[in-house]
Amino acid sequence: MYEAMFFGTFKSKLKEVASLDITNNIYEVPEFASYYESIAQKSMNGDLDYYLASFDESDRVLEIGTGNGRILKPLLKHGIEIYGIEPEKEMLTFLNEEEKSRVYVGGIEEVRHFEHSGKYTHIIIPATSVSLFEEQFFSAFLKNAKQLLTSKGKILFDFLSPECIEELHEKVSVEKINEQLFLSGNFVKGKQFIYNIYTKTTTGERKLGYSVKNIYSIEQVNKLCKQFGYTAHVLRNNKDYIMMEVVNDEI
Structure with missing residues (x-):
């Protein structure tokens, strides 16, 4: 069901982890939302x-x-x-x-x-x-x-x-925010690119998410x-x- 929404490392998490919280709305997960805002603050020029x-x-x-x-x-x-x-x-x-x-x-x-x-x-x-x-x-x-x-x-x-989206295709970024490790990356699919993100929380929960975005x-x-x-x-x-x-x- 979810395989088409993930690439590489993120797709492998679907098979490796038995207990995995998967979301198609990363903004409703506090850890993902905070991480995304933190990255945005650094990269918005x-x-x-x-x-x-x-x-x-x-x-x-x-x-x-x-x-x-x-x-x-x-x-x-x-x-x-x-x-x-x-x-x-x-x-x-x-x-x-x-x-x-x-x-x-x-x-x-x-x-x-x-x-x-x-x-x-x-x-x-x-x-x-x-x-x-x-x-x-x-x-x-x-x-x-x-x-x-x-x-x-x-x-x-x-x-x-x-051009940037094409260059970032299937590249994985590793970041540590407040002692919590996050993996994230994009891949291009037609006229869209799909953002993938994964983390393991301090309580041991494993969370995987994706967000479908449009190329402008x-x-x-x-x-x-x-x-x-x-x-x-x-x-x-x-x-x-x-x-x-x-x-x-x-x-």
């Missing part, structure tokens, strides 16, 4: 610094995929009016009561149905989370975002470059944005990581 430099107290920001508050917490401390959307209720345990009150629980398909009290100057999708959205859902999000953005409002998001390119984003009346700009583009800004063309 200063996305937080970019947001802090770009926004001020006159902005109203909506974050898609708040997670443990890596972006929301510091922006709030800097006086920026920010709200969030997070599909995994468990992630709200990382937030205090004030922060929780600013986060809607749900996915991007529900974004326009929440009780938004006003329009946003910016919608942000950090930590390459846009890759979690199939093109049809991302297209629907772009369409719905029109109702939430101010005139000339912007959407900012980032993703791994197709600058050309693909430009095409989608033109379709829905946006103009797209590349903010950062290196061998591994692309950050884009999408501007609402409505006047």
Whole structure:
């Protein structure tokens, strides 16, 4: 059942370990969610610094995929009016009561149905989370975002470059976080890449997870944005990581 979702070392764990907790949603497992956020913080090429430099107290920001508050917490401390959307209720345990009150629980398909009290100057999708959205859902999000953005409002998001994804194909990374060992890696499958992760907890539990992600390119984003009346700009583009800004063309 699961074999098609894993490669190499991770696939072998299916046969080696009799008692194994397997999940297709790594973000609902606290150990995996914390690890992923920790890795994201190291590898996002200063996305937080970019947001802090770009926004001020006159902005109203909506974050898609708040997670443990890596972006929301510091922006709030800097006086920026920010709200969030997070599909995994468990992630709200990382937030205090004030922060929780600013986060809607749900996915991007529900974004326009929440009780938004006003329009946003910016919608942000950090930590390459846009890759979690199939093109049809991302297209629907772009369409719905029109109702939430101010005139000339912007959407900012980032993703791994197709070249980087190809280079990382079936490579395994070993990391130690808080004395706990994690194995992780990606493999390409058609127009998607599948993230694998494995750990053994301090209590001896063995956990294996995967997350199916979608490969995006600058050309693909430009095409989608033109379709829905946006103009797209590349903010950062290196061998591994692309950050884009999408501007609402409505006047």
